[in-house]
Amino acid sequence: MKMSHRLTSLADMVEQPYTHIWDCCCDHGFLGAELLKRNSAKHIHFVDIVAPLMQQLTQKLQLFFPLDAQQTYNWSVHCIDVATLPIDQFANANKPSEKDAPNSDCIDEADIKQLIIIAGVGGDLMKVMVEAIINSNPNIAVDFLLCPVHHQFKLRQMLAQYAFIYLDEKLIKDNQRYYEILKVRYQPKAALMGLATATVSPVGEKIWQAQTTQQAEVVQGYINKTLNHYRQRSKQAIMDNEVELAIMAYSAVAKNLSESD
Ligand SMILES: C[S@@+](CC[C@H](N)C(=O)[O-])C[C@H]1O[C@@H](n2cnc3c(N)ncnc32)[C@H](O)[C@@H]1O
Structure with missing residues (x-):
């Protein structure tokens, strides 16, 4: 399978060693499969709401990435609405360690263990999904990698409202279409205080700075x-x-x- 420039750019922006990566709205699972190949996380979760798609994907993953005793690959397929993502099941990994941050509720970068990727759906739907996830899990720090189709402004406004922390962004053109890719962090403490150290701009900043x-x-x-x-x-x-x-x-x-x- 040939990865599109958009999906490759998304995979390249993963970077931090995560324990769990959620490829949401995964469709045929191309992005998650690439992340499995790259060994980007201990566990890759494939999530989509369409049952037949998820059955086909499970068969393909069993063929190409078998779940063997050596645990070469670790993955699961979830046929659910992204709004109900069960990130709380892995939330212990997000608690700051006493050793690293005594008497502090501040979450260190190394403690952010989960990355939620949502790509290929409208920014308005993505906004609803992200809001639902953080409203159901207000105390869990988690990173998001988002690549909406349209309505970027509306999505960015919501991220700023919830004091998401800006991590990185890219503008790419693929197959005659433009895509913004945005990496942000939900930090319960920042959200509580309405303060983010690096805020999300409603139109973006780095995406307008061309180097070539x-x-x-x-x-x-x-x-x-x-x-x-x-x-x-x-x-x-x-x-x-x-x-x-x-x-x-x-x-x-x-x-x-x-x-x-
Ligand atoms: C165009 S595909 C995107 C595939 C891939 N993420 C990409 O960027 O190329 C959109 C997928 O979103 C899924 N989807 C839409 N709403 C969803 C929801 N609420 N929960 C889970 N999956 C959803 C659809 O079933 C479809 O497979």
């Missing part, structure tokens, strides 16, 4: 497309608060980009 001519073209194409989208929406008399805010914020990005040319 090729990436500068991607950035320019993306800002044009995004602004056009919101201007069209405002013309269609669907001018709501989100559209108004988005036009203002993306116009500022476009102005900065033209000034730095």
